[in-house]
Amino acid sequence: MFGFFLRRLGLVVPTFLGITLAVFALIHLIPGDPVEALSGERGMTEERYTRLIHEFGLDRPLPVQYGDYVWKALHGDLGLSTITHEPVFAEFMARFPATVELSLVAMLFALALGIPAGIVAAVKRNTAWDYSVMGASLTGYSMPIFWWGLLLILTFSVTLGWTPVSGRIAIQYDIAPVSGFMLLDALIAGDKGAFRSALSHLILPAIALGTIPLAVIARMTRSSMLEVLREDYVRTARAKGAGRFRVVAIHALRNALIPVVTTIGLQVGTLLAGAILTETIFAWPGIGKWLVEAIHRRDYPAVQGGILMTATIIIAVNLIVDVLYGVINPRIRNA
């Protein structure tokens, strides 16, 4: 088991190097630079331009810049944002809890609907139930988040007036950020109204962000269930006279969930990628929105640092899932 863990961990090093190199190369390949992005029609004098380029260290050869960036990153220093001049790490951490909160609720939404829907589709396969679940999940999977988010806002906020349009909490609540999780902070502040408001602000973005994982989980649960339901031990359980519910929920589901757990782990990447669009539409102050802005302004340190942090999280989650999977299913440890 320990050897398995080390092998998995060993794969992380090249992955990391690959990511830093790819991000560094990509951001330097797009035309423009942070200094040019600072000036509008007015432009700036040649002297000021060269001075700023020098201050940002962008006049050094690219390999030197890359080496410096990796070296500092290894020491936990992601540099200063070229826009706000604050440490990238602090900027990231200030926004990360908002993204985590949204992603968790979105995942909760996806699980709460996806697993039951998948089970129903499998148990009642080739019926209207199955077709509608699979049809809906295909639609959900193919829906562009941007369009889906706006549609939700126009329907539920503007037309029906049920939910707020955007933001994390109604503006009358000025909740001090303690944990960075608005729901938690509202509870800490002991303000029930604030908690309700924060919850109502989470509904639409969580649906928009959770729709794709929901579709994936529903499909995965269905196919995995179908496979398990054909197993001998399920037939044996039925033959013994176990009730239909007991067979599905106890005998089949527990075994069917193993591949679903992997899928959930993989969805973390989908969630963080989807957060970029969801946060922009719902004015959600998380890392997705922050990264988009950083790319627009060619804020190299923020883009590099932000993506590196995000990649680290995705790698870590996948590592945990891999290890957990090994724990659940001994057969793959030596595979």
Add this chain to the structure above:
Amino acid sequence: MHPRHAYCLRAAAVAAVFTAAAAGAFAAKTLVYCSEGSPEGFNPQFFTTGTTADASSVPLYNRLVEFDTGTTNLVPGLAESWTPAADGLSYTFKLRKGVKFHSSPKFTPTRDFNADDVLFSYNRMADPAHPFAKVTPGQTYAYFEDMDLKNIVDKVEKVDAMTVRFVLKKPEAPFMADLAMDFASILSAEYADKMMAAKTPDVIDKEPIGTGPFSFVSYQKDAVIRYKAFDAHWGGRPKIDNLVYAITTDASVRYAKLKTGECHVMAFPKPADVTLMKTDPAINLVSQQGLNVGYIAFNVEKKPFDSKLVRQALNMAVNKKNILDAVFQGAGQVAKNPIPPTLWSYNDKIVDYAYDPAKAKALLAQAGYPNGTEVELWYLPVTRPYNPDGKRMAELIQADWEKIGVKTKLLTFEWGEYRKRSKVGEQHAIMFGWSGDNGDPDNFFVPLLGCSAVKGGGNVARWCDKTFESLVEKAKLATRQTDRAGFYAKAQEIAHEEAPWIPIAHSVRFDPVRKEVTGYKMDATAHHYFNKVDMTGQ
């Protein structure tokens, strides 16, 4: 519990959530403004963007002189009056008495505003050896440098506690308008001293203290900025109690928030939404002529644009009215001069080149191109306030020029690259534009058509005309506005005759405001002021 009961309870809980969200009634008057982006910081000396100015200099600070909201006329701010010396080489300002600074948990002012604050604010930007010049690492005084103030102002003197004198290196009439700009906001010297003593000098840039109508409460990154009315504001306390900026980057979402009443005023609507807003019973659509110009510049260093006749012919060949309808959807005005009609010295006597393809063709033949020619037209890769759709505009012009036998190749680059290449003169004909900084005509003529701007890169026509240049220079030296207006009016005649540009349009700006907001006035420099507004029904 029976499942149905559980369902009912849940439904009730959900309903409660929604009602709580909808009930936004406060005792105090709170105005929510849906702004378009996060500020880069709160010290207006560092930044040039309108977004940052809206969040810093506008609510929090004052300048010695200010723009009268809605125009670019200068009115007294922290200076009650000012007198230029006869030679135009110095300006003396009498400061306003009894002006209070905000207080914060870290700072309580013990004195009113005086000359020391002016000297501190100015010298911090001008003197690289000033103790506060570099307290916030990496920040530079961008606008101060861009407006070239270090080559205009020699020094600022304290005559007495309530009088300061700006001594100039050369007479420079537009200087007064520079002082009304955001970067010239006045900071508190006492606050700076106190923070220096506490060994946290950079706090003055993060937790702003000013003399403005609102004081700073808190900022949650990328989400919300909170201000409250400053009771002791010298111009009178604002009528609203709280001002909140809800940062919402997507224009469609800002509009949705305005509709549901989650915000009362929104920034920068999409041109496509404007028609809908006009008919919305909950919204007042306030509009104003923009202080801007969108134009096509001919690079006169390249053939065939070295010929005046060709430039005039291409002017005549463009159907501007058609562009206004198709690109601006009516939210603009045809341009005939390099400056907008809202600016003083606008020469309305100039008759624009009328749309006349036949005459244009004849002129082209006269210039030695009887069979037409081939040109390149660079078009804007981004939406700008003076041009909502560069590509569409370029296609219309391409079709117009085709009619007189001029084949046009359309080109564009990424926005940063576009500006970089145009600075060094790679362009042929190029689409560009400008939004005025300070409402002085000099701020259009010199950076866009002056000879020094050919080298600097802002003059993308690379047109340097001796007569035009001498008129613009004379206007800089004269101190009387009527004299200056005369020089600028002549300069516009030359710009028309020599035709280095096709001035296309001056756009109209819109601020959608909910009906319960009263007294909202649009600002000429595209900022958003809330110190005079009131709210009904709250």
